[in-house]
Amino acid sequence: MTEGSSAGGVILKIDRVSKRFPGVLANDAVSVDIEQGEIHCLLGENGAGKTTLADILYGVHHPDDGALYLKGEPLRMSSPKDAIGAGIGMVHQHFEFVPPMSVLENVIIGAHSKQWLDMGQARRRLQELFDTYDVRVDPDAEVGRLSVGEQQWIEIFKTLYFGLEILILDEPTAVLTPQGVEQLFGILRRMRENGLTVILITHKLNEVMEISDRVTVLRRGKVVDTVDTADVTRQDLARMMVGRDVVFTVENEGGTPGGLLLEVDEIHVESESGRGSLEGLSLTVREGEIVGVAGVSGNGQNALFDALVGVREPSSGEIRLGGGSIVGLSARKIASLGVASVPGDRIRQGLVMDFRVKENLILGRHRSKPYASWGLLRRRPVDGFAKQSIDEFEIMTPSAAHVTRTLSGGNLQKVIMARELSQAPKLLVVHQPTRGLDVGAAEYVRRRLIQERDKGAGVLLMSEDLDEIFNLSDRIAVIYEGRIMAETRPGDTDLEEIGLWMAGISSEPDAAGASASSGNGAAGE
């Protein structure tokens, strides 16, 4: 879907730019020509150097080598301030707003030229911009209370308010529902119509195919090629990105669910902030079954995870594991009943980053045999288990005694998986198991989950990656505002329907069957 771009010559020339970080050559003589008025995708796996390149374009990092040219003139930047001055704006993966302040205040921060605030004038200008892009958000609303999609619009309008010419977006769709992505793309297309240039960083092939005019593929810090999107297929891009032919889905024969394992019955879990609490959530997991919980983050996934592993106690409702209640039991007790967990925030909840790898591998089981006796850690069993885990899970670390902090994201996840799977768990609760992992590591993690299921474990998989949900799940439950909005099987639904449920819109039972516009479904990415 690449409507003719109104390209008008090279606006930004990236000329043999290199950037080295300790131990990594993040960008290696990268050259790209960005044309005026196009939507240009930077495609690559994690660690391919996309974000580094974007940070260089926004003045956050300075290239060690090479140069940038804006409309033919050399462009030297020492901070984002210079980038803004040159008409370049950026929307980061992690939003950069001030949550307790209003939309209007957020938009004018750093963009207001007068010493005294002129809110009336600022409001008129923002409203004009909103009207141009057909966006309806209350300028006085507190940004922290807006939906994630709306917050992203605000991030975009913050840059538009500056009057920029080039907008860089870093992985903008990671947090959006499929419908949210459509709205975002609508805004981007309108920006292109208005003659603005958009640089979109992503690793999602579908998005590249849908929105971009041209695409530059990066691999290990180098440019593989820049091509017109119309001339290539998804498969071509994938091959360029990974360097080999790619299977998008891991092999999944489907499980053979056995007896009822986990029963969650109408639980309520309050959350401090009031967002992401559980409001009477019920679901079940059987032995030998993967139940995928789809949903936009912040709809209660964290609370559900915490309740299942015993970190937060439900205020009402019942959780039964193999028939016995586990409400009120300590996390240690629940783990000893055969519940293993892989948390969504692996750095904060899954690991102690300053510990050695071998220490993290026995974390939680360090108090009992064989790793400890008489309250002292025993070195040999610990080292033995560490070696075995590193071999089996192919954890890339210089040694078992290395500090965990130095490992890459994929290897951190493998450390957690090795620890959690070592006890042959009955129930595996996993949250965002492949977020931020490259294709290879993600594939490995997914394979292991299927293996565990085939061994008879029940798996509760919470993920925002719908392709992953479709690929792995035997059953899909959609979580919305602390409740299960709908439950279905991968074969009986499609991305669009799940997306609507994720946004809290329930489809008519028969309409859902009729409108099965397949193609996006189980055979997705």
Next chain:
Amino acid sequence: MGEILTHLLTPAVIIGILAGAVRIATPLLLAALGEMVSENSGILNLSIEGTMTLGAFAGFMAMSWYENLWMGLLMAVVSGMLFSLIMALMTVTVKVNQVVAGLALNILGIGFAFFWFRSSFQDRSSLDVPTVPTFDTADIPGLSRIPVVGEVLFSQHWLTYFAFLMVPMVWILLNKTRYGLELRSIGHNPEACDMRGINIVPRQYAAVVFGGAMAGLGGVFLSLASTGMFFPDIAAGRGWIALAIVIFGNWRASWILWGSLFFGLIDALQLSLQAKGLSLPFFGDDYQVFLALPFVFTIVALVLNRSRSRSPLSLAIPYHRGER
């Protein structure tokens, strides 16, 4: 109990207590307003107590050298600014832990003032305390003659009028100017400001140094308006109460005014009862119980405000660029 009520219901006593409350609130208000501006930029300056002591001392020394009260005032402000410059250097530039830096500076400020004071007056015994003349109260023509209100509000020190004037000034600064908006944004999310091209460092320096100047003024009020003396314990916990008032006032200038007056009132009440020699129900002669009240109220306010807290989200968290 009956005696206390009879005492407290006398008009002259009521007026005396209210006027006392306004006077006692002055150093608290000055220090708390300054601290609020500093905290709005994300810098928790725990060295207020030390800064006030230093301000009281610098004012006192300048007065004894130059025999000029305004010179004393000036030196107190300058000393507060210089001292908080150390705080800014440590927290904004070197990015050390703000709590540790603040606590260390407290000890330094009090110790330094006391050391210099003792070495300047070492020939005197500790009972023979040197004194200097103090500011007179300044009646505002006309207004001071209004019954009750005039005595309570308009027969005070210039510094008191200044402190009250700073309430709307600080509010306007934070809410109506570009600088204020940027400062508050930095306190909540410095990274967002950095990405918007706002230079964080000079703004945080300015906010911390402003806070130091205000604490210095609060301190000099104690030595050159209240007592005419200097002694190491002259701040007597007022710096800590000022920190508590910022929390109690939920980082709003107007609430900080009420908080300061409220704590001033408690103290004035206590002094009045003590002067009369009345014993308290339950506590007898233990007037110290009043000294604990500000902190008790602060804890209660903190609990009640928990969900509506306007505390800067990045308070006391050093900002390092590029650490995401």
